[in-house]
Amino acid sequence: MLAFNNLQLTTERLHLRPLCMDDAPALFGIFSDARIMTYWSTPPWTTMETATNLVERDLKALPAGEYLSFGIVRVADQQLLGTCSLFRFVEQCRRAEIGYGLAYDAWGHGYMHEALTALVDYGFAALDLNRIEADIDPRNTASARSLERLGFQREGFLRERWFVDGVVSDSALYGLLLSDWSARK
16 A cells, blocks of 8 residues: 655755645636646636645545645745646556646746656656556647657547536547656666
8 A cells, every 4th residue: 555645856946745735825826727727627626615625635645645646846936836646546557647737827947847757757766656647638739748758658549538617528648658767767
């Protein structure tokens, strides 16, 4: 059984750490923005309660090893820029899924690549994963580029997989193997 307690990762410009209640207003600001949520599997958040519920759920999930979720914090000013997570662990197969979201003003600065590099490296090195998967909206070309830059390969396409606020969307499935990651290093 996995358990994540007081886990933090630091990169050159970012600090990845568990969320805390003080993050709820920033989370609400990020995930209530329709530009961020265009390709998400839920509509934009409409209440602060959604943000506080997420933080509460994360705080319970970490020690239970249900999933690993980090706030992405810029070291220079301690601003919360977004989140990244590993979830749906299948221990027998050494597999997990990756998810992420970033504030609109932080797009295009390489923050997500930096955060996901640290998270993927942790997943393979510390959690002994063999495979990390991603499920994205294929219209989200920026997310596809982020995954491909990390070495993920597009492995599948599922038609009309999601219905969000009455809008149907497809899924593009990506996978990254430990052997792929090791070969890149």
